Amino acid sequence: MTFEPGDWVRVLPAEKPGHVRTPGYLKGKAGWIESFIGAFPNPEDLAYGLSGLPERPLYRVGFSQADLWDGYTGPVEDYLYADIYEHWLEPERGTT
Amino acid sequence: MSDHPHEGAGSGRTTSPYTARIRAIEALLLEKGVLTEPEVQDSISYMEARSPANGAKLVARAWVDPDFKELLLSDGKGAASELGMDPEHPAEFVVVENTPQVHNLIVCTLCSCYPRAILGRPPDWYKSFAYRSRAVREPRAVMREFGFEPPEGVEVVVHDSTADVRYMVLPMRPPGTESMDEEALAGLVTRDSLVGVNVPRL
Numbered sequence: 001m002t003f004e005p006g007d008w009v010r011v012l013p014a015e016k017p018g019h020v021r022t023p024g025y026l027k028g029k030a031g032w033i034e035s036f037i038g039a040f041p042n043p044e045d046l047a048y049g050l051s052g053l054p055e056r057p058l059y060r061v062g063f064s065q066a067d068l069w070d071g072y073t074g075p076v077e078d079y080l081y082a083d084i085y086e087h088w089l090e091p092e093r094g095t096t
Numbered sequence: 097m098s099d100h101p102h103e104g105a106g107s108g109r110t111t112s113p114y115t116a117r118i119r120a121i122e123a124l125l126l127e128k129g130v131l132t133e134p135e136v137q138d139s140i141s142y143m144e145a146r147s148p149a150n151g152a153k154l155v156a157r158a159w160v161d162p163d164f165k166e167l168l169l170s171d172g173k174g175a176a177s178e179l180g181m182d183p184e185h186p187a188e189f190v191v192v193e194n195t196p197q198v199h200n201l202i203v204c205t206l207c208s209c210y211p212r213a214i215l216g217r218p219p220d221w222y223k224s225f226a227y228r229s230r231a232v233r234e235p236r237a238v239m240r241e242f243g244f245e246p247p248e249g250v251e252v253v254v255h256d257s258t259a260d261v262r263y264m265v266l267p268m269r270p271p272g273t274e275s276m277d278e279e280a281l282a283g284l285v286t287r288d289s290l291v292g293v294n295v296p297r298l
Contacts, residue, residue: 021259023205025232037188040260058259065254074236077251083259 001057001086007033008092009061011084019047022088030092031063037083057086146216150181151264152285154191154214155296156278159269168266169193176214185213188261192253194295199246200265201239201292203231204257211262219287232256242293265292272298 013028041052065078125131158165168175172189192200205228210218255263267289288294
């Protein structure tokens with residue numbers, strides 16, 4: 001497991017066709033590791049009848065709504081959690 | 097025994113192209129031996145045995161029993177098993193708590209992930225493009241349309257069920273319910289309140 005709770009990460013802006021569990025609206029966005037959920041077979045492979053092994057670390061990642069959407073109308077305190085696999089995350093530098 | 101138990105809907109009934117397609121796929125899977133008819137029936141029975149009433153029971157018990165609440169929030173499957181439910185499903189089951197400071201809303205933007213092992217099938221609106229796209233972008237507007245506006249100062253937290261976790265909301269016990277027993281309390285817990293688009297009311 002590469003990341004610790006509190007670490008800042010950025011979701012890779014990668015394009016990958018097929019059964020991908022990283023939603024487009026989070027690609028390229030920065031957030032924080034809220035917690036480590038566990039390791040699971042990679043759903044991107046499971047969907048095609050493969051084993052999905054080795055298991056991939058999955059994290060709950062928090063994002064500020066104001067960072068996700070231009071013109072978000074709710075309070076700046078609103079946030080969003082999504083569960084993101086480690087291979088979709090890179091360390092984010094320069095954010096405190 | 098009929099080759100195709102779903103046929104015979106009668107003349108005049110319209111079948112959507114999606115229904116026709118899924119029936120064709122089902123028939124092929126049966127024909128090729130990938131699935132058996134008992135497996136299909138077992139799967140239907142599994143879904144029909146689950147309903148939001150399970151969620152309401154979990155919530156009502158958590159409202160009257162602090163130890164159970166702690167278990168529900170730390171080990172959702174363990175809590176469900178304790179009330180005689182069968183939460184076995186490959187996905188994790190996580191319960192998130194509404195507080196005077198935080199209101200939670202559940203969505204699956206990628207498809208329709210939902211704690212089916214506990215609550216059964218999701219409502220149609222939960223699977224709609226409108227809900228899936230708007231719940232993340234304008235959660236407060238969506239809740240308003242369901243008839244709920246979080247009080248001033250409450251943070252809205254959206255949970256996008258993108259992977260291997262299924263989420264359910266533990267709503268707050270409404271004021272004025274101090275004299276109600278567990279069964280009556282469960283009657284206040286709606287499916288909408290378990291998704292977080294609304295809250296239980298007296």
